[in-house]
Amino acid sequence: MSGQTLLVGQSGGPTAVINSSLAGILAEAARWPRQIRAVYGLRHGVEGLLAEDWRALPADDPQLIAGLRATPSAALGSARHRLRDADLDAALAVLRRHDIGYFLLIGGNDSADTTDRLGRAAAAAGYPLQAVAVPKTIDNDLPATDHCPGYGSIARYLAVGVQEAALDTAAMRRTDPIKLVEVMGRGAGWVAAAAALGRRKPGAAPHLVYLPERPVAPEQVLADVEAVYRRHGYAIVVLSENQTEPSAGGTRVLGAGGEPEWVDPFGHAYHPSPAAYLCRLLRAELGVRARYDKPGTLQRMARALASPVDEREAFAVGRAAVRAALRGQGGQMVTLVRRSDAPYRCATGLAPLATVANQSRELPAEFIGPDAAEPITAAFVRYAQPLLGGPLPHYTWLSDSD
Amino acid sequence: MSGQTLLVGQSGGPTAVINSSLAGILAEAARWPRQIRAVYGLRHGVEGLLAEDWRALPADDPQLIAGLRATPSAALGSARHRLRDADLDAALAVLRRHDIGYFLLIGGNDSADTTDRLGRAAAAAGYPLQAVAVPKTIDNDLPATDHCPGYGSIARYLAVGVQEAALDTAAMRRTDPIKLVEVMGRGAGWVAAAAALGRRKPGAAPHLVYLPERPVAPEQVLADVEAVYRRHGYAIVVLSENQTEPSAGGTRVLGAGGEPEWVDPFGHAYHPSPAAYLCRLLRAELGVRARYDKPGTLQRMARALASPVDEREAFAVGRAAVRAALRGQGGQMVTLVRRSDAPYRCATGLAPLATVANQSRELPAEFIGPDAAEPITAAFVRYAQPLLGGPLPHYTWLSDSD
Numbered sequence: 001m002s003g004q005t006l007l008v009g010q011s012g013g014p015t016a017v018i019n020s021s022l023a024g025i026l027a028e029a030a031r032w033p034r035q036i037r038a039v040y041g042l043r044h045g046v047e048g049l050l051a052e053d054w055r056a057l058p059a060d061d062p063q064l065i066a067g068l069r070a071t072p073s074a075a076l077g078s079a080r081h082r083l084r085d086a087d088l089d090a091a092l093a094v095l096r097r098h099d100i101g102y103f104l105l106i107g108g109n110d111s112a113d114t115t116d117r118l119g120r121a122a123a124a125a126g127y128p129l130q131a132v133a134v135p136k137t138i139d140n141d142l143p144a145t146d147h148c149p150g151y152g153s154i155a156r157y158l159a160v161g162v163q164e165a166a167l168d169t170a171a172m173r174r175t176d177p178i179k180l181v182e183v184m185g186r187g188a189g190w191v192a193a194a195a196a197l198g199r200r201k202p203g204a205a206p207h208l209v210y211l212p213e214r215p216v217a218p219e220q221v222l223a224d225v226e227a228v229y230r231r232h233g234y235a236i237v238v239l240s241e242n243q244t245e246p247s248a249g250g251t252r253v254l255g256a257g258g259e260p261e262w263v264d265p266f267g268h269a270y271h272p273s274p275a276a277y278l279c280r281l282l283r284a285e286l287g288v289r290a291r292y293d294k295p296g297t298l299q300r301m302a303r304a305l306a307s308p309v310d311e312r313e314a315f316a317v318g319r320a321a322v323r324a325a326l327r328g329q330g331g332q333m334v335t336l337v338r339r340s341d342a343p344y345r346c347a348t349g350l351a352p353l354a355t356v357a358n359q360s361r362e363l364p365a366e367f368i369g370p371d372a373a374e375p376i377t378a379a380f381v382r383y384a385q386p387l388l389g390g391p392l393p394h395y396t397w398l399s400d401s402d
Numbered sequence: 403m404s405g406q407t408l409l410v411g412q413s414g415g416p417t418a419v420i421n422s423s424l425a426g427i428l429a430e431a432a433r434w435p436r437q438i439r440a441v442y443g444l445r446h447g448v449e450g451l452l453a454e455d456w457r458a459l460p461a462d463d464p465q466l467i468a469g470l471r472a473t474p475s476a477a478l479g480s481a482r483h484r485l486r487d488a489d490l491d492a493a494l495a496v497l498r499r500h501d502i503g504y505f506l507l508i509g510g511n512d513s514a515d516t517t518d519r520l521g522r523a524a525a526a527a528g529y530p531l532q533a534v535a536v537p538k539t540i541d542n543d544l545p546a547t548d549h550c551p552g553y554g555s556i557a558r559y560l561a562v563g564v565q566e567a568a569l570d571t572a573a574m575r576r577t578d579p580i581k582l583v584e585v586m587g588r589g590a591g592w593v594a595a596a597a598a599l600g601r602r603k604p605g606a607a608p609h610l611v612y613l614p615e616r617p618v619a620p621e622q623v624l625a626d627v628e629a630v631y632r633r634h635g636y637a638i639v640v641l642s643e644n645q646t647e648p649s650a651g652g653t654r655v656l657g658a659g660g661e662p663e664w665v666d667p668f669g670h671a672y673h674p675s676p677a678a679y680l681c682r683l684l685r686a687e688l689g690v691r692a693r694y695d696k697p698g699t700l701q702r703m704a705r706a707l708a709s710p711v712d713e714r715e716a717f718a719v720g721r722a723a724v725r726a727a728l729r730g731q732g733g734q735m736v737t738l739v740r741r742s743d744a745p746y747r748c749a750t751g752l753a754p755l756a757t758v759a760n761q762s763r764e765l766p767a768e769f770i771g772p773d774a775a776e777p778i779t780a781a782f783v784r785y786a787q788p789l790l791g792g793p794l795p796h797y798t799w800l801s802d803s804d
Binding site for chain 1: 412415416421443445446449457459466469470472473474475476477478479480481482483562563566567569570571572573574575576577581583663664666667672674675678682685686689690691693694695696697698699700702703704705706707795796797798799800801802
């Protein structure tokens with residue numbers, strides 16, 4: 001019997017729990033020893049496929065599984081490489097040569113596309129391959145799934161971290177009254193919106209949360225921050241590293257005239273920090289200290305603040321991917337299907353890759369509040385709160401009333 | 403009997419455990435109900451003293467004590483206000499009016515100075531006051547004490563966080579090979595050096611740690627990073643937000659010609675981010691992506707990564723301050739006195755405020771290694787490792803060999 005080898009890779013920006021999906025794949029593979037004789041882990045995603053660069057992974061090693069479930073980042077190495085059409089023949093030849101029957105790729109939109117095209121190419125060539133995508137992205141922008149593994153953990157990190165950053169400024173308001181926290185999230189506000197989940201009461205910090213879906217002029221930010229500062233004596237502001245501002249042609253990244261400071265060899269533009277720009281503006285206009293925290297990759301790696309719900313779901317989607325592959329359900333991405341908000345219940349499902357690949361899901365309008373002071377709706381709270389994986393820490397405050 | 407009221411304040415930049423010192427003061431005060439009839443907490447340090455802005459604190463409330471011990475930042479509000487000589491008469495009048503017998507200020511160098519001058523002014527005026535300083539600073543730059551409460555927690559945060567940030571880049575090295583982490587620490591390298599404590603083995607990430615005590619030209623950083631990148635395929639760099647470079651007049655903050663981007667109303671200069679500057683330089687010169695994480699205040703607030711040893715010591719110095727005040731040992735700062743490195747044992751002591759106020763302790767030469775690739779010595783590891791409060795998480799890695 002052939003095709004009993006499973007190949008797994010990790011792709012795209014890593015998360016605090018993507019290794020739990022790899023652990024889930026190993027744990028499930030161990031349950032089917034007659035169907036899966038060997039598991040190989042690709043180094044750096046599809047780059048490892050083309051280069052035949054992989055390593056054997058023991059499926060039934062409880063210590064490895066426990067280690068992976070406690071480790072952030074992508075233990076196999078990740079990549080942003082997309083499989084081009086010109087690569088498909090070479091990739092199929094590799095699969096054939098090593099008698100690979102199952103191909104699982106843990107990643108986001110690009111990975112779903114790669115998985116889809118590889119699966120189709122195999123089918124067209126009459127090669128029996130079950131190619132299944134496993135969802136992963138802090139950006140929470142994959143369609144067809146209720147949410148994406150990785151999002152709950154960055155949401156918990158920011159819900160807690162912004163509260164802590166706010167306590168710092170609340171204490172230091174007499175000299176350091178304004179703080180911006182610049183967060184990730186590409187062009188969507190899923191990540192920034194999560195920072196508002198930590199608010200202890202309406203009107204409390206973070207006082208202003210800007211979403212890239214709602215372009216805002218620097219002058220408006222200035223006016224908003226000044227109003228909060230006059231009222232509360234300090235101001236906590238959250239914005240995305242890709243926050244937009246209106247421009248003649250539509251929108252552009254806020255600050256510095258929208259000019260990128262660098263364009264990489266792949267043509268991706270990198271913009272200077274909108275928070276750094278706004279801090280300069282705020283200091284000059286308000287005459288008080290403004291500073292910014294830019295947690296960068298720390299926000300997606302912080303294992304100490306990972307969501308336990310997110311971790312369990314990341315493990316579950318890995319297991320579900322193996323079962324789907326064994327049932328012959330290639331060409332699908334595993335999804336999370338919510339059964340209820342309270343109590344929170346969620347199961348795994350499947351969606352055809354064709355409906356997922358290269359699509360992205362924006363923060364829906366019903367989750368976005370009227371303005372930066374009220375950035376999210378009750379519907380978003382119902383959606384996102386369970387993903388945090390438990391209550392947030394309760395902190396003690398003895399000074400000013402707000 | 404008079405003078406049975408204790409006044410406590412918090413001052414300077416907050417930490418993850420400064421509230422534990424407040425909790426220690428309350429817990430110890432509760433043990434001496436005949437000597438201490440009331441405890442009042444100043445809002446925003448000495449600003450609250452001059453404004454008579456304080457609140458009663460119950461000494462024997464276990465829930466409050468537990469809450470404070472789990473809360474970062476300064477729950478009473480902090481300040482950078484220094485008591486000027488012109489304020490001393492007004493401050494003494496307030497103490498007299500409210501019959502304050504004990505004055506405890508939790509803070510750094512400036513607070514020690516304020517405590518010293520208030521105590522001396524009281525003595526000169528024949529007013530019976532026991533003024534005791536309680537040490538606190540992430541910067542670890544107070545003299546006379548082995549280390550400062552607050553330092554162990556930021557050290558643990560950076561030892562773990564930089565490892566996590568490094569795992570992210572190790573996974574993404576094919577497209578995002580260079581990461582800088584910009585940390586706090588004023589003009590001293592205590593904080594940056596702590597990031598090197600997380601290294602799994604010699605030569606592992608963080609590959610380069612720059613210390614403000616060792617000025618470095620941007621061109622040297624570029625050469626160092628390029629060499630690491632060529633060798634390992636990625637590079638993790640830690641530097642202080644006040645990293646220095648050589649200049650004609652001595653040294654200046656690295657980047658942007660050493661020009662501050664803002665000078666606040668008190669005359670403090672604020673410099674643009676050296677990491678942002680270096681990223682632009684690295685991208686332009688090496689043609690690869692370089693990014694930076696700037697955790698800012700998150701690094702001193704992260705309760706989930708606070709050091710348990712640091713938390714217990716912060717509590718202990720608060721208790722010791724009350725006992726010193728009751729014994730009539732005003733004019734002192736509580737210190738930490740190390741008894742042994744392994745097993746780590748530390749007790750509290752006292753040092754005259756005159757030997758502490760306005761002094762600052764640099765990272766000693768015997769703790770500094772030969773260069774950024776070997777930034778710390780075995781002596782520093784012996785000193786700092788116990789302060790992390792326990793083993794660091796062990797992470798699993800399955801890809802490239804380094």
